[in-house]
Amino acid sequence: MSLEKELLAWLKENLPPSGRLPVGLGDDAAVLGGFERAGVVVTTDMLTDGVDFLLAEVEPRRVGRKALGVNLSDLAAMAAEPVAGFVSLVLPRQGSGRRSALELAIELYRGMMPLAEQFQVEIAGGDTNTWDGPLAISVTAVGKTTLRGPLTRSGGQVGDQLLVTGRLGGSILGRHLEVEPRVREALQLHADYQLHGGIDVSDGLALDVARLAAASGVGAVLELDAIPIAEAAERLAERSGRSALEHALGDGEDFELVLAAPDQEATRILEDQPLSVPVTRIGELVEETGLWQVEADGQRTVLAARGYEHRGDE
Numbered sequence: 157m158s159l160e161k162e163l164l165a166w167l168k169e170n171l172p173p174s175g176r177l178p179v180g181l182g183d184d185a186a187v188l189g190g191f192e193r194a195g196v197v198v199t200t201d202m203l204t205d206g207v208d209f210l211l212a213e214v215e216p217r218r219v220g221r222k223a224l225g226v227n228l229s230d231l232a233a234m235a236a237e238p239v240a241g242f243v244s245l246v247l248p249r250q251g252s253g254r255r256s257a258l259e260l261a262i263e264l265y266r267g268m269m270p271l272a273e274q275f276q277v278e279i280a281g282g283d284t285n286t287w288d289g290p291l292a293i294s295v296t297a298v299g300k301t302t303l304r305g306p307l308t309r310s311g312g313q314v315g316d317q318l319l320v321t322g323r324l325g326g327s328i329l330g331r332h333l334e335v336e337p338r339v340r341e342a343l344q345l346h347a348d349y350q351l352h353g354g355i356d357v358s359d360g361l362a363l364d365v366a367r368l369a370a371a372s373g374v375g376a377v378l379e380l381d382a383i384p385i386a387e388a389a390e391r392l393a394e395r396s397g398r399s400a401l402e403h404a405l406g407d408g409e410d411f412e413l414v415l416a417a418p419d420q421e422a423t424r425i426l427e428d429q430p431l432s433v434p435v436t437r438i439g440e441l442v443e444e445t446g447l448w449q450v451e452a453d454g455q456r457t458v459l460a461a462r463g464y465e466h467r468g469d470e
Contacts, residue, residue, distance in 0.1 A: 159247075159257055159258050159261070159284065159286065160284045162258055163258060163261050163262070163284055166262055166265075167265065167279065170265075170269075171269070171279055172273070191239075191300055193303075194300040194301050194302075195300065195301035195305065195306060196298065196299075196300060196301075197231060197234055197236040197298070197299040197300065197301060197306060198296065198297070198298050198299075199227050199230040199231060199296070199297050199299075200227065200294060200295065200296040200297070201223070201226045201227050201230070201294070201295060202292060202293070202294040203219070203222065203223050203226070203292070203293050203294075204290065204291070204292045204293075205290035205291040205292070206290055208222070209222065209333065211252050211290070211291055212252075212253075214333060215263070215267075216252070216255070216260055216263035216264050216267060217263050217264070217266050217267030218267060218333040218334070219264060219267060219291075219293065219333070220263065220264035220265060220266065220267025220268045220293075221267040221268060221270070221271055221333065221334070221335060222267075222332070222333050222335050223243070223264070223267075223268065223293045223294075223295045224241055224243075224267075224268040224271050224272065224277070224295055224297070225271055225335025225336070225337050225411070226295075226335060226337075226358065226411070227241065227295045227296070227297035228271065228275055228277070228297060228335075228337035228339055229335060229337040229338065229356045229358065229411040230297070230356060230358075231297055231299040231337070231339060232337050232338045232339040232341070232342040232343075232356060232413060233307065233342070233354050233355050233356040233413060234299070234301075234306045234307050234308065234342075234354065235301075235302065235304070235306065235307040235342045235343055235345075235346035235351070235354065236299030236300060236301055236302075236306060237299055237300050237301075237302065237339075237343060238275045238276065238277045238297060238298075238299045238339060239277070239278065239298045239299055239300055240277060240278040240279070240280040240297070240298045241268070241272065241277050241278070241279055241280065241295055241296065241297045241298070242279075242280055242281050242282045242295065242296040242297075242298075243264075243265070243268070243279060243281075243282035243293070243294075243295050244282045244283040244284070244293070244294040244295075244296075245261055245264065245282070245283070245284045245285070245291075245292075245293050245294075246285050246286070246287055246289070246291065246292040246293075247260055247261055247284065247285070247286045247287075247291060248260070248286070248287070248288070248289065248290060248291055249286040249287060249288055252291065257286050260291070261284065264293060265279070271335075271337075275337070275339055277297070280298075282295075282296075302343065302346060302347065304346055304347065307342070307346055307351055307353065307354040307415075308353060308354070308371075309353055309354070309355050309367060309368045309371035309372065310353065310371040310372050310373075311351075311352040311353035311354075311372065311416065312352050312353035312368055312369065312371075312372030312374055312416035312441045313352050313372070313374070313416070313418075313441065314374050314441055314442060314443045315418070315419060315440065315441065316352050316353070316416040316417060316418060316419075316422075316440060316441040317416070317417055317418075317419055317422035317423075317437055317439075317440050318365065318376065318378070318414060318415070318416060318437065318438050318439040318440055318441065319414070319415045319416075319417060319422055319425060319426070319435050319436065319437055319438070320357070320361070320383075320384065320412055320413065320414050320415075320435070320436055320438050321338055321341055321412045321413045321415075321431065321433050321434070321435055322338075322384070322386075322410070322412040322433045322434065323384040323385060323386035323387075323389075323404075323410075323412075323434075324357065324361055324383065324384060324385060324386055324389065324403075324404040324405075324407070324410045324412060325385055325386045325388065325389025325392070325400060325401075325403035325404035325405075325407050325410070326386050326387070326388025326389035326390070326391060326392040326400075326403050326407060327386075327388065327407050327408065327409040327410050328392070328407065328409075329388045329391065329392060330388070331386075331388065331409065331410065331411075332409035335409075335411050336411065337356075337411060338356070338411070338412060338413045338433075341413065341431050341432075341433065342354065342413055344430060344431065345415065345425065345430070345431070348430065349417065349421045349424060349425055350417065350418055350421045351415050351416065351417050351421070352416045352417060352418065353368055353371075353372055353415070353416035354368075354413060354414065354415045354416065355367060355368045355413075355414050356411055356412070356413055356414075357408065357409075357410040357411060357412045357413070357414060358408055358409060358410075358411060359408040359409075359463040359464045360405065360406040360407060360408040360462055360463020360464060361378075361383070361404060361405050361406070361408075361410070361414070361438075361463070362378070362405040362406060362447060362459060362460065362461050362462050362463055363406070363408070363461045363462060363463025363464075364408075364414060364463065365378065365414055365439075365447065365461075366446075366447040366461035368414060368416065369441060369445070369446075369447065370445070372416070372441065373445070374441045374442065374443060374445065375441065375442045375443065375444045375445045375446045375447070375448060376439060376440070376441055376442070376446075376447050376448065377439045377440055377441075377442050377448045377449070377450060377456060378438055378439040378447070378448070378449050378450070378459060379437075379438060379439050379449075379450050380401060380405075380449055380450070382436060382437060382438050382439070383401065383404050383405070383436075383438050384404075384434065384436045384438075385400045385401060385403075385404045386404070386410070389401075389403040389404050389407070392407075402462075405462055405463075406462035406463050406464075408463050408464045409464075412433075414438075416441055422437060446458065447459045447460075447461050
């Protein structure tokens with residue numbers, strides 16, 4: 157039996173039955189139900205050994221969790237309800253360590269399954285191949301919009317307050333693998349408050365806020381002393397030669413939400429604190445394009461949009 161057939165047989169035996177897939181694993185394609193009067197939201201991310209994780213140093217289950225988690229974080233950024241995931245694996249032909257290619261694949265799926273169960277995501281299909289190179293894993297996640305429609309990067313308006321969930325920085329100490337997508341938080345806030353725009357912090361707070369502002373055709377001002385800094389950023393700063401604030405601004409892979417909300421709604425959210433994680437005001441959207449910081453004397457100066465970007469010359 158081929159690796160793909162063995163893996164498919166294992167998945168059919170170990171994944172829970174679905175009521176939302178008229179046609180699922182084992183056919184040429186999946187048929188998804190439950191989209192009546194809802195928009196379909198699709199996102200995809202590819203993770204590769206040596207860039208997004210080091211397979212020689214981490215358990216495959218953590219890699220699998222990250223692969224699904226980063227996609228769910230994208231759905232959260234758009235306030236979309238997760239529906240299904242499609243997983244494509246390019247496995248090292250000889251496996252990894254003491255694990256065969258099949259055993260490696262199973263461990264990757266075992267890492268995804270708790271997250272899939274938590275957010276009611278159906279693993280609906282994908283593809284599997286082997287080669288002589290490192291592990292690559294691509295997940296495509298499908299979600300559906302709520303009655304309020306999707307939250308987008310381009311919806312921000314001048315005067316909107318910028319809010320962020322949780323705390324930022326130091327993700328390389330472990331959080332980058334233990335992704336906690338803010339799906340429920342996004343859906344709750346989108347349902348209960350008026351929001352204009354959103355983005356998840358995947359590549360760095362400064363860079364992602366700059367992206368939201370640019371997509372909205374406005375500028376963004378960050379109040380650096382208001383940025384909530386994670387304890388991991390403090391620990392990392394002790395040995396990195398960079399400040400904890402620099403880590404919070406540029407590390408990325410925090411997978412928290414940045415939201416643009418009208419002033420009165422932002423005030424309500426901050427007073428209510430309706431989530432299990434804190435919501436903090438970190439700045440506002442302004443007419444003058446670009447990314448800015450507020451100095452101690454109240455003057456605005458340019459802030460570098462630092463963060464991680466894939467470059468073709470690396």
